[in-house]
Amino acid sequence: MRPRKLLRIARWEVTKNAGGVDRQTVVIALVALALFTLVVPFVMSGETGLDEGLYRVSVDEDSQFSAVVESESAFAVRDGDVKAVESGDVELYIEPGLITFANTTKGVAAYEQLQSSVDRYNNRELRQEVNQTAAFPVSVVLDYREQGGLGESLRIADSEDEESESSAETGDDSDGGETERSGESGATDGTDGDSSGESDGSPTLDSDGSGSNGGGIGGFGASFNEESVSGSPSDIDPPFPFQSLVLAFLVVIPLNFLIQAYGSTILSERTNRRGELLLVSPVSRFDIIGGKTLPYFLGGMVLESVIVAGLFLAIHGRPGGFISILAVTPLVLLFLSATFLGAMFARSFKELTFVTVTITVTLTSYAFVPAIFTDVGAVALISPLTLLVRELQTETIAISEFVFSTTPPLLCSGVFFGLGAGLYREEDMFDQRSLRGRVLDALVGPIPATGGTGWITGRLDSILPVNITPLRRYIAVGGLTVGLIPFVFVVQLLAIALLFALGEISIILILIVVAVVEELAKSLHIYAGYTHGLFASGRRTALFLGVASGVGFFIAEKVALLAQLVGLPELAVADAGLQGGIIPGPAGLTALLFLFAPLLLHVVTAAISAVGARRGKREYTLAVGLAMLVHLGYNLTVVSTLV
Incomplete structure (x- = not known):
């Protein structure tokens, strides 16, 4: 490739051919990306809940559960009495010594949510005690082990066994009293004072008293800086990869918009023999391919860099993410190369749509599925997005891990570009062979003909x-x-x-x-x-x-x-x-x-x-x-x- 010719073709692409996507689609994509970017910091910090205001509750100010209800975002406080429950205006009515809930599925769920809220409230109260040893006299250490049998190496935890601090129940009751339910109601809401401790020091808590799984981007409701779990054994949950899912979608979704424009501009060169002038010009096919790809690659990298930098600013309050940007680079190349090859296979924009959807689903699965196991084990390193997640968690990334995650997609993108380049010639670009025929044409490109x-x-x-x-x-x-x-x-x-x-x-x-x-x-x-x-x-x-x-x-x-x-x-x-x-x-x-x-x-x-x-x-x-x-x-x- 000659840089001067490549850059000239890239400039032509930007000024004349950039994009087969209309302005309205571009505006919608940018607005969606902006809204998604605004939501992500709140999701990552755990300051928003999917169940916020889900259950309507009427509570007497003299009830011992008043503080519990006010501390839970899942409850929306409403005025009312027992009649409000019967009319369906609220799911719960709480008065001193009595809890009434609606005889519906949502009413039962609201009552169960109240029980869980009482447990958490009791734990928070105990954590505020000066004498933590008295408040949490029992310490439980979890040792995650491998499963036995043929799948004995399917690990629950990371490759190195980790000790996780947890808690156990004590025999003392706290803030729970026997209550009756009106009509179909009538239950006992007794909660145990839960104990917590750790074998090597006091637990690390956040401002609201909730604990988290160590390192925990995969922990439910956990933030990036929390390092311990505290509460009752019932509070110990397996890692929930909600935040990892958000990260994966945030990085991958813009690439799906990018390849729409890139695939359209490649296919447009093949319609009405539009690209014939470049083919007969004194430039190589690699100059043409590189020049047409360069603007989209640079645009994708700028977009991904902005996203990564925004994540680090939102989470850590400082710029960063150099390793993450390097990790995302092979993904950008992989999406572009697969789209280039697909556009060389497609005979029409209708076929290109089918090919693009297939590429989107397949490559999004490749980047997305392994990343959700970030807190599980080495299988997550299959996806380069795992490196982004780990850097956001301020974890150390070994060179071997970086090489393993980025080398396969980088080499695979080279294979796709190479196969597509084999079709970038006049006899293949402008014919109407079937998809099967074009695949076979791409595969024979490197094989010499007689005398070649x-x-x-x-x-x-x-x-x-x-x-x-x-x-x-x-x-x-x-x-x-x-x-x-x-x-x-x-x-x-x-x-x-x-x-x-x-x-x-x-x-x-x-x-x-x-x-x-x-x-x-x-x-x-x-x-x-x-x-x-x-x-x-x-x-x-x-x-x-x-x-x-x-x-x-x-x-x-x-x-x-x-x-x-x-x-x-x-x-x-x-x-x-x-x-x-x-x-x-x-x-x-x-x-x-x-x-x-x-x-x-x-x-x-x-x-x-x-x-x-x-x-x-x-x-x-x-x-x-x-x-x-x-x-x-x-x-x-x-x-x-x-x-």
Whole structure:
């Protein structure tokens, strides 16, 4: 690429072609983003509740529950008496010694909410006692352990067992008296004075006396600076990822608007042969693609930087988020590259809409689902958004964690741009081939035709001291298999994030995903080459193509060893999906099998698919299905050996 030409095309894109989205849509998107940005700081700080003012309560000022009701945002105080309950104006009526609630589902829920509020109120009162040892004489330490059985590595807590401070009940009653209910009412509202303590010091509380889970962006109602849990054992809840969800949506949603405009401008170049002038100009296809992408990439990065900086200012009162911005960069590239490839596949704006929706759902799931497990374990590191969440929590981020989270989407975006660039030529841009045909066209781009050099082998001619002309097609096939590895890795990571919580069955499902995705990655471009007449139809050629693809996949799949850096294989399902066919055993035997067994597997299965691909679509489908079964059987054998 030549920077001067690239920047000139980028300037043209901004001034003439920027966006296929009308001004009204842009204004709506900006207003929605602004409103969402205003709401987020309140959600993150826990100052707003989803149930605020949900239950209407009438309470006598002389009632001991008056202070409880006033302290809870879920209650809206109204004037009234027992008749107000009967008429449906309020759900609860509280007077000294008597609580009346409506005989409805909401009335029962309001009464249960009152019981929970009394518990919290009692805890707050006890925390204000000078003698905390007397107020909370019992300390309970929680030690989160691994589950047993096949899924023993499905962790409840982080990879390092954490001690969480909690509380236990005492035998003393506090602020609770027996009450009667009128009509259908009549219950006892007795609450225990709850005790709290910790093994190594006094608890850390916020201004309203509520505690939180350590580090707790995933804790319900917790803020970023709270470090302990205090209250009764009933107050101890598993991490609720509400705030993580807000973060994920805040960062990802703007990208969905961005790719709408980007996809439209790419497809507009293909309609009415509008992009033909650039194709015949003295610039390369990479200059054109880079110039058209650069404004959207810079715009996306500016938008994400503003969002990240705003989050840090709202939460910590200071600027920050450099690591978070770096972590979001691969996501921006991934969204743009997938949209570019989709726009090259689509034949019309109607098809582009379908492709864009598919990209939005898939990539949002990839970024969103793992991030909600931020407080659970290493599986969250599959998404780069987890790095943003952790930096907001002022947690230390290891280099290995950063590399593991950002490398797969970064490499995958390169694969998408490369495949799309293979179609950015006159014979492919302006035809009306089906989606299947365009996918096959993209896959054969790096494979040289008879007498040609191809993308990959053309660069090797000037480097290698030997003549590789007879081997060009085999090298190109192996190189293309290597190039598809990032896509395979991202799909496997997404499958792990979606399935790891299903228990033992998740391992079987992951192995099925691994077999299907890997066999398609090893054989689909071979089938594409046969459909374009690039390979001889002999069985020997097919076997050599299978060997080339299998060897390339074996070498490149070691990128999965990145998972070892962050402890992801501690999850049984992740170990099954990323172990790469390694059979455990003595050190010498393992070293031999580490090299031989997976290599043999990939070569054999790729050869099976290649032999079927040379004979046609039906035979290829049967052959690749057989290869998947062989692969699945091998993986099941390895996993059964592991466990």
